[in-house]
Amino acid sequence: MRFFSKVPNIDFMAQRRVGLAVSAIATIAVVLLVMFRGLNFGIDFTGGVLVEVHYPQAVELTEVREALGKAGYERAVVQFFGTSQDVLIRLPPAGEATTANVSTAILDALGSEVDGIELRRVEFVGPQVGEELTEKGGLAMLFAFMGIMAYIAFRFEWKFSVGCVAALIHDVVMTIGILSIFQIEFDLTTLGAILALIGYSNNETVVIYDRVRENLLSQRRAAVEEVVNLSINQTLLRSIITHLTTLLTMFALFFLGGPSVHSFSVTLIIGVLVATYSSIYISTGLAIVLGVKREDLLPPKDDLEDKEVV
Secondary structure, eight states: OGGGSSOOOOOGGGGHHHHHHHHHHHHHHHHHHHHHHOOEEOHHHHOEEEEEEEOSSOOOHHHHHHHHHHTTOTTOEEEEESEEEEEEEEEOOOTTOOHHHHHHHHHHHHHTTOSSOEEEEEEEEOHHHHHHHHHHHHHHHHHHHHHHHHHHHHHSOHHHHHHHHHHHHHHHHHHHHHHHHTTOEEOHHHHHHHHHHHHHHHHHHHHHHHHHHHHHHHOTTSOHHHHHHHHHHHTHHHHHHHHHHHHHHHHHHHHHSOGGGHHHHHHHHHHHHHHHHHHHHTHHHHHHHTTOOGGGTSOOHHHHHHHHHO
16 A cells, blocks of 8 residues: 555646546537437336246246247346245236236246246236336436535535536436447346446545545645645545445446346446546536635635634
């Protein structure tokens, strides 16, 4: 750790205008990409068929997925339902198929591998459920942005809150754009990962903002750009360690957690990398562009006079 004992002196803010311009262009391009290419929505949003089966003994999910894949159900989502003998299978919309047809097809696909499988239930989920989830998911992100913006404005200053929310929007848009490019399935776990990313990125920004405020009040003769650079460099070690440990966890989840959590881990891996950039260049850079000043963070004059008297 002695390598990090000395605070580095990297001039991040020298390229803040270039960073903001590139981010704005990239965000617009990604929005257009998502509009034309779309997302690969999972069964949670498109509707589909829920099938619950019971095995006579414990079963491996990989075996169930392989059996369904051989029968043509490559997009099936398979997970345990309570015990290792009960399996819940989610299939894409079945079109004109009936409950009897789906039941027969699933039992034929699984019965060829294991005998004694019991079909517990078959339920059709309409697309209107997916529309409701899409609406509620969008509202959840909107309320998260509003709450964070109000908190940052109260905790620091409104110019900081604008920079913070701009960075969060950038992180979400860029992450969704990469999901769209590679057509990674967008389901409820992916939405949960995006909401987790909002909190993660916001925490990273608040740490930098807190150090900026401290340095602005303690170093009265330094320019705002110098103070911001110093603050980012002072928190750089903390950011590197946090990002590395988070990425290690997400890579472990991706390689060892199974297909059901792939979209969650991939989303957070992308988001952490994007948040590293945005917390440095967008949140603080935009606050400087908006003209944040030392006077904006000074306590009221009456409070200063009371402290001097004490």
